[in-house]
Amino acid sequence: MYYDRIIPMKEELSIDIIGLAGAYSYALDCIEAELVNIKNKHGKRVAYISICMAEYWKIQGDELQDLAMCALLHDNALTQYISEELKKDSVINCKKDLSEKKTNLHCIYGEKNITKIPFKTDVSNVILYHHEHADGTGPFQKKWNEIPLFARIIHLADTIDIIGNNTGSGNNSWNFICQYLLKNRDGLFDSECVNAFFHAFTHSESFICLRDNSFETKLWEIIPRQKQVFDWKTCKNVADFFAKIVDYKSSFTSRHSIGVAEKAAFFAQYIGYDSINVQKIYLAGALHDIGKMAVGNEILEKPDKLTDDEFSKMKNHAGYTYLILSEVNDFEEIRDWAAFHHEKLNGKGYPFGKTAAELNEPERIMACIDIYQALTEDRPYKKGLSHEKTCEILDDMAQKGFVDSDISKKIRECFGGI
Known part of the structure; x- marks a missing residue:
């Protein structure tokens, strides 16, 4: 869509x-x-x-x-x-x-x-x-x-x-x-x-x-690690191939990665990003949860509240995303956009506890879009929330210093008429 x-x-x-x-x-x-x-x-x-x-x-x-x-x-x-x-x-x-x-x-x-x-x-x-x-x-x-x-x-x-x-x-x-x-x-x-x-x-x-x-x-x-040049369609195909592998890991998030990729790219284009950065943010969205491949489904699909130990293991997925994508040459920017999606402006996020001064706009966008996608998508244990209710939650998180308030407002505008 x-x-x-x-x-x-x-x-x-x-x-x-x-x-x-x-x-x-x-x-x-x-x-x-x-x-x-x-x-x-x-x-x-x-x-x-x-x-x-x-x-x-x-x-x-x-x-x-x-x-x-x-x-x-x-x-x-x-x-x-x-x-x-x-x-x-x-x-x-x-x-x-x-x-x-x-x-x-x-x-x-x-x-x-x-x-x-x-x-x-x-x-x-x-x-x-x-x-x-x-x-x-x-x-x-x-x-x-x-x-x-x-x-x-x-x-x-x-x-x-x-x-x-x-x-x-x-x-x-x-x-x-x-x-x-x-x-x-x-x-x-x-x-x-x-x-x-x-x-x-x-x-x-x-x-x-x-x-x-x-x-x-x-x-x-x-096998030389030579970079190859891809047009938008090929780039999207590559991103979707890898996103599909991640999304099949758990029935709870069956289209989450592709949903984040599509919304992040659409939003980036909406606020004026050039085509290269739109493609980069699409790729980052598709790859942002690759670290969940290293987390057991007994945690990913647990319907009840996670224990402290289980939540700690769940949080590791963002760190795994960072480590896994660090293997790719000249991928630092996309890696960070992908891996920092659970960082918070007040420094209380994970895996690195980044502060507002350390988080650039694409990283802030990924954090907000990840939340927006998670809240609006249907999962086996819950029905997706409406756009309006989701934006209210994002605004509340912005007031508490978790996410960027300007991005939250623009998300309301961007997806409000769709």
Whole structure:
């Protein structure tokens, strides 16, 4: 609704898209860790194993970057899958389904979602078939010669990282991985991919960097973090892709991030921001709650009042947003606009206790729009408030020194006639 009222913009925004994918891979790891025993940086390790294997085929340039992007986001539909397909089951059943069946539904969702990302090469069916087996016994019964190479690479890398994560460390883990690959050659994995793995990792020492996290430096050395220039439509697609991942985390906030993004951009344009800053604030709105991926749903969806300890954990989400988005190159401005949405002018907000002197206008806008969206949207436990009632609450908060009174007044004007 609000997006349709934003005047089309011609100026283009530069974004470290690979860095943003890497940041979000951490958020996805947090979700997977709730259900199966996956350590942080799973997505980055899968990406590193994948690009090391790619050297076997001399894959370079744009193709190598797109392989890394697919690997980082191979489980992009995890929150959507859990929300739409597994909520009716117990957590135990969720774990069993994710770890044993590897159902094709999250692959279908993920393939559809990934079309919003501006890849430079054709990555069709890579996410869709990344759980297929070489012998045709996978979810879609596709044999290895019917599966894109990138999907086959990611399948092996994903499986190996999970095995390595659950078999200890050192030579015992390496030996188990070697035996597992040889045993499942031409079954789970095609011979070519097995050969590529052993070409890239010749002994346990070459694999050890995955244990001490030194691999991440090597990952970004192989995959340059070059900023790409996007038009408004592409920028919005990228923002919406990542916002959707966050919003599916909890049914309580099913469209919150996209709602904040749309209203923040509409408001920024209303008060005269130029097109670049309108795009930046849209992106900040879409990303502002990424830190909630690190907070358990038992807290996010608790219908009763949170205990002090639970509220403390809930408040951590803004700090996680700051830390996660700090991974993206030249993203400090958007990161701060996103992460400071719970700061208050009187210094009593979180996560950093910023004061009025430390909060600029876009950060103040995000704080007000986040409140406005939260109050006006329907949630399972409450009906959204009217525009007038919401503005009364914002005005009261402004009088108490929590939010900017000028922005509160302009919000009343901006959204009053819609």
